[in-house]
Amino acid sequence: MSNVPPPTNLRGAVDLSSLVNRPAEGTPAAAAQPGSAALTLPSLYFEGTDANFNDFIDLSMRVPVLVDLGTERSEQWKQFSPVLERLVGGFGGRLVLVRIDVDANPQLTQAFQATAVPTVAALVAGRPVQLFSGAVPEEQVKDVLEQLLQLAAQNGVTDTVAVEGPAGEPDTAAEPAPEPPLPPLHAEAYEAIDRGDYESAIRAYRTAIAQDPRDAMAVAGLAQVSLLARLSGHSADKLRTAAAEAPKDAAAQLGVADLDISGGHVEDAFDRLLSVFPSLDATGKEEVRSRLLDYFEIVGVDDPRVAKARARLASLLY
Structure with missing residues:
Protein backbone atom coordinates (compact mmCIF):
# COMPACT_ATOMS: atom_id res chain seq x y z
CA MET A 1 0.00 0.00 0.00
CA GLU A 164 -23.87 11.36 22.55
CA GLY A 165 -25.52 8.95 25.00
CA PRO A 166 -29.24 8.13 25.32
CA ALA A 167 -29.91 11.12 27.62
CA GLY A 168 -28.18 13.56 25.30
CA GLU A 169 -24.91 13.56 27.25
CA PRO A 170 -21.54 12.64 25.77
CA ASP A 171 -20.73 8.98 26.29
CA THR A 172 -17.03 9.58 26.93
CA ALA A 173 -16.54 6.38 28.92
CA ALA A 174 -17.71 4.06 26.16
CA GLU A 175 -15.04 1.77 24.77
CA PRO A 176 -15.11 0.69 21.14
CA ALA A 177 -16.55 -2.73 20.62
CA PRO A 178 -13.83 -5.37 20.38
CA GLU A 179 -13.12 -6.56 16.89
CA PRO A 180 -14.33 -10.10 16.24
CA PRO A 181 -11.46 -12.46 15.55
CA LEU A 182 -10.56 -13.17 11.97
CA PRO A 183 -11.21 -16.65 10.64
CA PRO A 184 -8.07 -18.66 11.47
CA LEU A 185 -6.88 -19.05 7.89
CA HIS A 186 -7.39 -15.35 7.15
CA ALA A 187 -5.42 -14.47 10.28
CA GLU A 188 -2.69 -16.86 9.21
CA ALA A 189 -2.54 -15.21 5.78
CA TYR A 190 -2.36 -11.66 7.22
CA GLU A 191 0.43 -12.64 9.61
CA ALA A 192 2.36 -14.20 6.73
CA ILE A 193 1.91 -11.05 4.61
CA ASP A 194 3.16 -8.89 7.51
CA ARG A 195 6.41 -10.85 7.63
CA GLY A 196 6.75 -10.92 3.83
CA ASP A 197 6.06 -14.65 3.54
CA TYR A 198 3.77 -14.50 0.53
CA GLU A 199 3.91 -18.23 -0.22
CA SER A 200 2.54 -19.10 3.22
CA ALA A 201 -0.23 -16.53 2.76
CA ILE A 202 -1.09 -18.05 -0.62
CA ARG A 203 -1.34 -21.51 0.95
CA ALA A 204 -3.60 -20.21 3.71
CA TYR A 205 -5.96 -18.50 1.28
CA ARG A 206 -6.07 -21.56 -0.98
CA THR A 207 -6.98 -23.72 1.99
CA ALA A 208 -9.73 -21.26 2.98
CA ILE A 209 -11.15 -21.37 -0.55
CA ALA A 210 -11.01 -25.17 -0.61
CA GLN A 211 -13.03 -25.21 2.61
CA ASP A 212 -15.50 -22.57 1.38
CA PRO A 213 -15.43 -21.72 -2.34
CA ARG A 214 -17.85 -18.81 -1.61
CA ASP A 215 -15.31 -17.04 0.63
CA ALA A 216 -15.07 -13.89 -1.52
CA MET A 217 -12.54 -12.18 0.74
CA ALA A 218 -10.24 -15.20 0.51
CA VAL A 219 -10.55 -15.22 -3.28
CA ALA A 220 -9.68 -11.52 -3.45
CA GLY A 221 -6.92 -11.94 -0.88
CA LEU A 222 -5.37 -14.79 -2.87
CA ALA A 223 -5.34 -12.67 -6.02
CA GLN A 224 -3.75 -9.74 -4.17
CA VAL A 225 -1.04 -11.69 -2.38
CA SER A 226 -0.23 -13.60 -5.58
CA LEU A 227 0.36 -10.25 -7.25
CA LEU A 228 2.70 -9.23 -4.41
CA ALA A 229 4.58 -12.52 -4.72
CA ARG A 230 5.04 -12.16 -8.49
CA LEU A 231 6.38 -8.60 -8.17
CA SER A 232 8.65 -9.31 -5.20
CA GLY A 233 12.32 -8.88 -6.12
CA HIS A 234 11.64 -7.61 -9.64
CA SER A 235 12.77 -4.30 -11.08
CA ALA A 236 10.04 -2.24 -12.75
CA ASP A 237 12.50 -0.97 -15.36
CA LYS A 238 13.60 -4.48 -16.26
CA LEU A 239 10.03 -5.71 -16.55
CA ARG A 240 9.09 -2.85 -18.86
CA THR A 241 12.22 -3.30 -20.96
CA ALA A 242 11.51 -7.02 -21.37
CA ALA A 243 7.94 -6.29 -22.46
CA ALA A 244 9.09 -3.68 -24.98
CA GLU A 245 11.61 -6.11 -26.46
CA ALA A 246 9.12 -8.99 -26.69
CA PRO A 247 5.69 -7.52 -27.49
CA LYS A 248 4.19 -10.93 -28.29
CA ASP A 249 5.63 -12.78 -25.30
CA ALA A 250 2.93 -13.65 -22.76
CA ALA A 251 5.22 -13.74 -19.72
CA ALA A 252 6.78 -10.37 -20.53
CA GLN A 253 3.41 -8.71 -21.03
CA LEU A 254 2.02 -10.28 -17.86
CA GLY A 255 4.92 -8.80 -15.89
CA VAL A 256 4.12 -5.26 -16.98
CA ALA A 257 0.39 -5.83 -16.49
CA ASP A 258 1.17 -6.76 -12.87
CA LEU A 259 3.02 -3.47 -12.49
CA ASP A 260 0.10 -1.55 -13.96
CA ILE A 261 -2.44 -3.20 -11.65
CA SER A 262 -0.27 -2.62 -8.58
CA GLY A 263 0.05 1.05 -9.56
CA GLY A 264 -3.67 1.51 -10.16
CA HIS A 265 -3.42 1.66 -13.98
CA VAL A 266 -6.25 -0.79 -14.37
CA GLU A 267 -7.33 -0.02 -17.93
CA ASP A 268 -3.71 -0.11 -19.16
CA ALA A 269 -3.27 -3.60 -17.70
CA PHE A 270 -6.51 -4.87 -19.18
CA ASP A 271 -5.82 -3.40 -22.61
CA ARG A 272 -2.26 -4.77 -22.70
CA LEU A 273 -3.36 -8.34 -22.05
CA LEU A 274 -6.47 -8.26 -24.21
CA SER A 275 -4.52 -6.75 -27.12
CA VAL A 276 -1.83 -9.44 -27.04
CA PHE A 277 -4.31 -12.28 -26.46
CA PRO A 278 -5.16 -13.07 -30.13
CA SER A 279 -1.48 -13.55 -31.05
CA LEU A 280 -0.75 -16.11 -28.31
CA ASP A 281 -0.72 -19.90 -28.47
CA ALA A 282 -3.15 -21.94 -26.38
CA THR A 283 -0.86 -21.97 -23.33
CA GLY A 284 -0.29 -18.23 -23.47
CA LYS A 285 -4.00 -17.54 -23.87
CA GLU A 286 -4.81 -19.62 -20.80
CA GLU A 287 -2.16 -17.78 -18.76
CA VAL A 288 -3.60 -14.43 -19.78
CA ARG A 289 -7.18 -15.52 -19.16
CA SER A 290 -6.30 -16.77 -15.68
CA ARG A 291 -4.39 -13.60 -14.83
CA LEU A 292 -7.28 -11.41 -15.97
CA LEU A 293 -9.64 -13.31 -13.68
CA ASP A 294 -7.26 -12.54 -10.80
CA TYR A 295 -7.25 -8.88 -11.77
CA PHE A 296 -11.04 -8.82 -11.82
CA GLU A 297 -11.03 -9.95 -8.17
CA ILE A 298 -8.41 -7.36 -7.21
CA VAL A 299 -10.20 -4.47 -8.90
CA GLY A 300 -13.67 -5.64 -7.86
CA VAL A 301 -16.11 -7.64 -9.94
CA ASP A 302 -18.65 -4.79 -9.85
CA ASP A 303 -16.22 -2.25 -11.29
CA PRO A 304 -17.43 -1.04 -14.73
CA ARG A 305 -13.90 -1.44 -16.09
CA VAL A 306 -14.06 -5.11 -15.14
CA ALA A 307 -17.42 -5.55 -16.89
CA LYS A 308 -16.00 -3.99 -20.05
CA ALA A 309 -12.84 -6.13 -19.96
CA ARG A 310 -14.82 -9.28 -19.20
CA ALA A 311 -17.03 -8.68 -22.24
CA ARG A 312 -13.99 -8.10 -24.43
CA LEU A 313 -12.36 -11.28 -23.14
CA ALA A 314 -15.52 -13.27 -23.83
CA SER A 315 -15.59 -12.00 -27.41
CA LEU A 316 -12.01 -13.15 -27.89
CA LEU A 317 -12.68 -16.56 -26.39
CA TYR A 318 -15.91 -17.27 -28.29
Whole structure:
Protein backbone atom coordinates (compact mmCIF):
# COMPACT_ATOMS: atom_id res chain seq x y z
CA MET A 1 0.00 0.00 0.00
CA SER A 2 1.48 3.32 -1.01
CA ASN A 3 1.64 6.31 1.30
CA VAL A 4 -1.43 8.49 1.57
CA PRO A 5 -1.15 11.19 -1.13
CA PRO A 6 -1.35 14.88 -0.26
CA PRO A 7 -4.90 16.26 -0.27
CA THR A 8 -6.37 18.43 -2.97
CA ASN A 9 -9.29 20.82 -2.73
CA LEU A 10 -12.65 19.09 -3.21
CA ARG A 11 -14.64 22.26 -3.72
CA GLY A 12 -12.25 23.25 -6.49
CA ALA A 13 -11.89 19.80 -8.07
CA VAL A 14 -15.63 19.39 -8.66
CA ASP A 15 -18.27 22.09 -8.39
CA LEU A 16 -20.21 21.39 -5.21
CA SER A 17 -21.84 24.80 -5.09
CA SER A 18 -25.11 23.31 -6.25
CA LEU A 19 -25.29 21.05 -3.21
CA VAL A 20 -27.87 22.39 -0.79
CA ASN A 21 -26.23 23.10 2.57
CA ARG A 22 -29.18 21.76 4.47
CA PRO A 23 -28.51 19.53 7.51
CA ALA A 24 -30.41 16.28 7.24
CA GLU A 25 -31.54 14.40 10.32
CA GLY A 26 -28.54 12.79 12.01
CA THR A 27 -25.90 14.96 10.34
CA PRO A 28 -23.30 16.69 12.51
CA ALA A 29 -23.64 20.30 11.36
CA ALA A 30 -24.58 21.81 14.71
CA ALA A 31 -21.89 20.03 16.67
CA ALA A 32 -19.12 20.57 14.15
CA GLN A 33 -18.68 24.32 14.31
CA PRO A 34 -14.98 25.21 14.65
CA GLY A 35 -14.03 26.66 18.00
CA SER A 36 -16.67 24.83 20.05
CA ALA A 37 -15.44 23.39 23.35
CA ALA A 38 -16.06 19.73 22.54
CA LEU A 39 -16.96 17.68 19.50
CA THR A 40 -20.09 15.71 20.38
CA LEU A 41 -21.95 13.73 17.71
CA PRO A 42 -24.84 11.26 17.80
CA SER A 43 -22.68 8.57 16.18
CA LEU A 44 -19.41 7.84 14.43
CA TYR A 45 -21.33 6.61 11.37
CA PHE A 46 -23.43 8.69 8.97
CA GLU A 47 -25.13 8.52 5.57
CA GLY A 48 -23.81 11.15 3.16
CA THR A 49 -25.84 12.62 0.30
CA ASP A 50 -25.49 15.29 -2.35
CA ALA A 51 -27.73 17.43 -0.13
CA ASN A 52 -25.94 17.14 3.22
CA PHE A 53 -22.29 16.63 2.29
CA ASN A 54 -21.14 20.18 3.00
CA ASP A 55 -21.76 19.38 6.67
CA PHE A 56 -19.10 16.69 6.50
CA ILE A 57 -16.67 18.99 4.72
CA ASP A 58 -17.08 21.35 7.69
CA LEU A 59 -16.71 18.48 10.15
CA SER A 60 -13.41 17.48 8.55
CA MET A 61 -11.86 20.70 9.86
CA ARG A 62 -11.86 19.02 13.27
CA VAL A 63 -11.79 15.26 12.75
CA PRO A 64 -10.85 13.17 9.68
CA VAL A 65 -13.91 11.95 7.79
CA LEU A 66 -13.61 8.58 6.08
CA VAL A 67 -15.81 8.28 2.99
CA ASP A 68 -17.07 4.86 1.88
CA LEU A 69 -18.72 4.88 -1.55
CA GLY A 70 -20.66 1.82 -2.62
CA THR A 71 -23.97 0.38 -3.72
CA GLU A 72 -26.35 -2.19 -2.29
CA ARG A 73 -26.09 -3.94 -5.66
CA SER A 74 -22.53 -4.94 -4.80
CA GLU A 75 -22.10 -8.04 -2.63
CA GLN A 76 -18.41 -7.17 -2.25
CA TRP A 77 -19.27 -3.75 -0.84
CA LYS A 78 -21.85 -5.19 1.55
CA GLN A 79 -19.19 -7.55 2.92
CA PHE A 80 -16.44 -4.92 3.06
CA SER A 81 -18.38 -2.00 4.57
CA PRO A 82 -18.82 -3.65 8.03
CA VAL A 83 -15.06 -4.24 8.13
CA LEU A 84 -14.50 -0.52 7.61
CA GLU A 85 -17.06 0.31 10.30
CA ARG A 86 -15.35 -2.01 12.76
CA LEU A 87 -11.96 -0.47 12.10
CA VAL A 88 -13.28 3.08 12.53
CA GLY A 89 -14.86 2.07 15.86
CA GLY A 90 -11.48 0.79 16.99
CA PHE A 91 -9.90 4.25 16.74
CA GLY A 92 -11.92 5.61 19.67
CA GLY A 93 -13.54 8.63 18.03
CA ARG A 94 -10.50 9.81 16.08
CA LEU A 95 -12.31 9.08 12.79
CA VAL A 96 -15.87 9.48 11.50
CA LEU A 97 -17.27 7.27 8.74
CA VAL A 98 -19.66 8.52 6.04
CA ARG A 99 -21.30 6.07 3.63
CA ILE A 100 -22.43 7.23 0.21
CA ASP A 101 -24.76 5.34 -2.13
CA VAL A 102 -23.25 5.95 -5.57
CA ASP A 103 -26.54 5.16 -7.29
CA ALA A 104 -28.41 7.91 -5.44
CA ASN A 105 -25.67 10.58 -5.28
CA PRO A 106 -24.16 11.23 -8.72
CA GLN A 107 -22.44 14.50 -7.76
CA LEU A 108 -20.46 12.90 -4.95
CA THR A 109 -19.73 9.87 -7.12
CA GLN A 110 -18.18 12.22 -9.68
CA ALA A 111 -16.43 14.32 -7.05
CA PHE A 112 -14.64 11.29 -5.60
CA GLN A 113 -14.09 9.68 -9.04
CA ALA A 114 -15.74 6.49 -7.78
CA THR A 115 -15.30 4.24 -10.80
CA ALA A 116 -14.95 1.13 -8.60
CA VAL A 117 -16.98 -0.24 -5.69
CA PRO A 118 -16.05 0.17 -2.97
CA THR A 119 -14.10 3.41 -3.32
CA VAL A 120 -12.68 4.69 -0.04
CA ALA A 121 -11.51 8.28 0.35
CA ALA A 122 -11.26 10.79 3.18
CA LEU A 123 -11.72 14.45 4.01
CA VAL A 124 -9.00 16.25 5.96
CA ALA A 125 -9.34 19.98 6.66
CA GLY A 126 -12.01 20.26 3.96
CA ARG A 127 -9.93 18.55 1.30
CA PRO A 128 -10.27 15.04 -0.20
CA VAL A 129 -7.68 12.31 0.01
CA GLN A 130 -8.05 9.36 -2.35
CA LEU A 131 -7.21 6.17 -0.45
CA PHE A 132 -8.03 2.96 -2.36
CA SER A 133 -10.57 1.10 -4.48
CA GLY A 134 -11.77 -2.45 -4.16
CA ALA A 135 -11.94 -4.73 -1.12
CA VAL A 136 -8.51 -4.44 0.52
CA PRO A 137 -7.36 -6.87 3.26
CA GLU A 138 -8.24 -5.60 6.73
CA GLU A 139 -4.67 -5.20 8.00
CA GLN A 140 -3.78 -3.08 4.97
CA VAL A 141 -6.86 -0.91 5.54
CA LYS A 142 -5.82 -0.39 9.16
CA ASP A 143 -2.36 0.72 8.01
CA VAL A 144 -3.94 3.22 5.61
CA LEU A 145 -6.14 4.63 8.38
CA GLU A 146 -3.12 5.09 10.63
CA GLN A 147 -1.38 6.97 7.81
CA LEU A 148 -4.51 9.06 7.40
CA LEU A 149 -4.40 10.06 11.08
CA GLN A 150 -0.76 11.08 10.66
CA LEU A 151 -1.71 13.25 7.70
CA ALA A 152 -4.58 14.76 9.70
CA ALA A 153 -2.22 15.61 12.57
CA GLN A 154 0.11 17.36 10.12
CA ASN A 155 -2.87 19.51 9.09
CA GLY A 156 -3.95 20.25 12.67
CA VAL A 157 -7.05 18.00 12.49
CA THR A 158 -6.78 16.21 15.83
CA ASP A 159 -10.13 16.39 17.65
CA THR A 160 -11.78 13.27 19.08
CA VAL A 161 -15.52 12.65 18.87
CA ALA A 162 -17.55 11.99 22.01
CA VAL A 163 -20.65 10.00 21.06
CA GLU A 164 -23.87 11.36 22.55
CA GLY A 165 -25.52 8.95 25.00
CA PRO A 166 -29.24 8.13 25.32
CA ALA A 167 -29.91 11.12 27.62
CA GLY A 168 -28.18 13.56 25.30
CA GLU A 169 -24.91 13.56 27.25
CA PRO A 170 -21.54 12.64 25.77
CA ASP A 171 -20.73 8.98 26.29
CA THR A 172 -17.03 9.58 26.93
CA ALA A 173 -16.54 6.38 28.92
CA ALA A 174 -17.71 4.06 26.16
CA GLU A 175 -15.04 1.77 24.77
CA PRO A 176 -15.11 0.69 21.14
CA ALA A 177 -16.55 -2.73 20.62
CA PRO A 178 -13.83 -5.37 20.38
CA GLU A 179 -13.12 -6.56 16.89
CA PRO A 180 -14.33 -10.10 16.24
CA PRO A 181 -11.46 -12.46 15.55
CA LEU A 182 -10.56 -13.17 11.97
CA PRO A 183 -11.21 -16.65 10.64
CA PRO A 184 -8.07 -18.66 11.47
CA LEU A 185 -6.88 -19.05 7.89
CA HIS A 186 -7.39 -15.35 7.15
CA ALA A 187 -5.42 -14.47 10.28
CA GLU A 188 -2.69 -16.86 9.21
CA ALA A 189 -2.54 -15.21 5.78
CA TYR A 190 -2.36 -11.66 7.22
CA GLU A 191 0.43 -12.64 9.61
CA ALA A 192 2.36 -14.20 6.73
CA ILE A 193 1.91 -11.05 4.61
CA ASP A 194 3.16 -8.89 7.51
CA ARG A 195 6.41 -10.85 7.63
CA GLY A 196 6.75 -10.92 3.83
CA ASP A 197 6.06 -14.65 3.54
CA TYR A 198 3.77 -14.50 0.53
CA GLU A 199 3.91 -18.23 -0.22
CA SER A 200 2.54 -19.10 3.22
CA ALA A 201 -0.23 -16.53 2.76
CA ILE A 202 -1.09 -18.05 -0.62
CA ARG A 203 -1.34 -21.51 0.95
CA ALA A 204 -3.60 -20.21 3.71
CA TYR A 205 -5.96 -18.50 1.28
CA ARG A 206 -6.07 -21.56 -0.98
CA THR A 207 -6.98 -23.72 1.99
CA ALA A 208 -9.73 -21.26 2.98
CA ILE A 209 -11.15 -21.37 -0.55
CA ALA A 210 -11.01 -25.17 -0.61
CA GLN A 211 -13.03 -25.21 2.61
CA ASP A 212 -15.50 -22.57 1.38
CA PRO A 213 -15.43 -21.72 -2.34
CA ARG A 214 -17.85 -18.81 -1.61
CA ASP A 215 -15.31 -17.04 0.63
CA ALA A 216 -15.07 -13.89 -1.52
CA MET A 217 -12.54 -12.18 0.74
CA ALA A 218 -10.24 -15.20 0.51
CA VAL A 219 -10.55 -15.22 -3.28
CA ALA A 220 -9.68 -11.52 -3.45
CA GLY A 221 -6.92 -11.94 -0.88
CA LEU A 222 -5.37 -14.79 -2.87
CA ALA A 223 -5.34 -12.67 -6.02
CA GLN A 224 -3.75 -9.74 -4.17
CA VAL A 225 -1.04 -11.69 -2.38
CA SER A 226 -0.23 -13.60 -5.58
CA LEU A 227 0.36 -10.25 -7.25
CA LEU A 228 2.70 -9.23 -4.41
CA ALA A 229 4.58 -12.52 -4.72
CA ARG A 230 5.04 -12.16 -8.49
CA LEU A 231 6.38 -8.60 -8.17
CA SER A 232 8.65 -9.31 -5.20
CA GLY A 233 12.32 -8.88 -6.12
CA HIS A 234 11.64 -7.61 -9.64
CA SER A 235 12.77 -4.30 -11.08
CA ALA A 236 10.04 -2.24 -12.75
CA ASP A 237 12.50 -0.97 -15.36
CA LYS A 238 13.60 -4.48 -16.26
CA LEU A 239 10.03 -5.71 -16.55
CA ARG A 240 9.09 -2.85 -18.86
CA THR A 241 12.22 -3.30 -20.96
CA ALA A 242 11.51 -7.02 -21.37
CA ALA A 243 7.94 -6.29 -22.46
CA ALA A 244 9.09 -3.68 -24.98
CA GLU A 245 11.61 -6.11 -26.46
CA ALA A 246 9.12 -8.99 -26.69
CA PRO A 247 5.69 -7.52 -27.49
CA LYS A 248 4.19 -10.93 -28.29
CA ASP A 249 5.63 -12.78 -25.30
CA ALA A 250 2.93 -13.65 -22.76
CA ALA A 251 5.22 -13.74 -19.72
CA ALA A 252 6.78 -10.37 -20.53
CA GLN A 253 3.41 -8.71 -21.03
CA LEU A 254 2.02 -10.28 -17.86
CA GLY A 255 4.92 -8.80 -15.89
CA VAL A 256 4.12 -5.26 -16.98
CA ALA A 257 0.39 -5.83 -16.49
CA ASP A 258 1.17 -6.76 -12.87
CA LEU A 259 3.02 -3.47 -12.49
CA ASP A 260 0.10 -1.55 -13.96
CA ILE A 261 -2.44 -3.20 -11.65
CA SER A 262 -0.27 -2.62 -8.58
CA GLY A 263 0.05 1.05 -9.56
CA GLY A 264 -3.67 1.51 -10.16
CA HIS A 265 -3.42 1.66 -13.98
CA VAL A 266 -6.25 -0.79 -14.37
CA GLU A 267 -7.33 -0.02 -17.93
CA ASP A 268 -3.71 -0.11 -19.16
CA ALA A 269 -3.27 -3.60 -17.70
CA PHE A 270 -6.51 -4.87 -19.18
CA ASP A 271 -5.82 -3.40 -22.61
CA ARG A 272 -2.26 -4.77 -22.70
CA LEU A 273 -3.36 -8.34 -22.05
CA LEU A 274 -6.47 -8.26 -24.21
CA SER A 275 -4.52 -6.75 -27.12
CA VAL A 276 -1.83 -9.44 -27.04
CA PHE A 277 -4.31 -12.28 -26.46
CA PRO A 278 -5.16 -13.07 -30.13
CA SER A 279 -1.48 -13.55 -31.05
CA LEU A 280 -0.75 -16.11 -28.31
CA ASP A 281 -0.72 -19.90 -28.47
CA ALA A 282 -3.15 -21.94 -26.38
CA THR A 283 -0.86 -21.97 -23.33
CA GLY A 284 -0.29 -18.23 -23.47
CA LYS A 285 -4.00 -17.54 -23.87
CA GLU A 286 -4.81 -19.62 -20.80
CA GLU A 287 -2.16 -17.78 -18.76
CA VAL A 288 -3.60 -14.43 -19.78
CA ARG A 289 -7.18 -15.52 -19.16
CA SER A 290 -6.30 -16.77 -15.68
CA ARG A 291 -4.39 -13.60 -14.83
CA LEU A 292 -7.28 -11.41 -15.97
CA LEU A 293 -9.64 -13.31 -13.68
CA ASP A 294 -7.26 -12.54 -10.80
CA TYR A 295 -7.25 -8.88 -11.77
CA PHE A 296 -11.04 -8.82 -11.82
CA GLU A 297 -11.03 -9.95 -8.17
CA ILE A 298 -8.41 -7.36 -7.21
CA VAL A 299 -10.20 -4.47 -8.90
CA GLY A 300 -13.67 -5.64 -7.86
CA VAL A 301 -16.11 -7.64 -9.94
CA ASP A 302 -18.65 -4.79 -9.85
CA ASP A 303 -16.22 -2.25 -11.29
CA PRO A 304 -17.43 -1.04 -14.73
CA ARG A 305 -13.90 -1.44 -16.09
CA VAL A 306 -14.06 -5.11 -15.14
CA ALA A 307 -17.42 -5.55 -16.89
CA LYS A 308 -16.00 -3.99 -20.05
CA ALA A 309 -12.84 -6.13 -19.96
CA ARG A 310 -14.82 -9.28 -19.20
CA ALA A 311 -17.03 -8.68 -22.24
CA ARG A 312 -13.99 -8.10 -24.43
CA LEU A 313 -12.36 -11.28 -23.14
CA ALA A 314 -15.52 -13.27 -23.83
CA SER A 315 -15.59 -12.00 -27.41
CA LEU A 316 -12.01 -13.15 -27.89
CA LEU A 317 -12.68 -16.56 -26.39
CA TYR A 318 -15.91 -17.27 -28.29
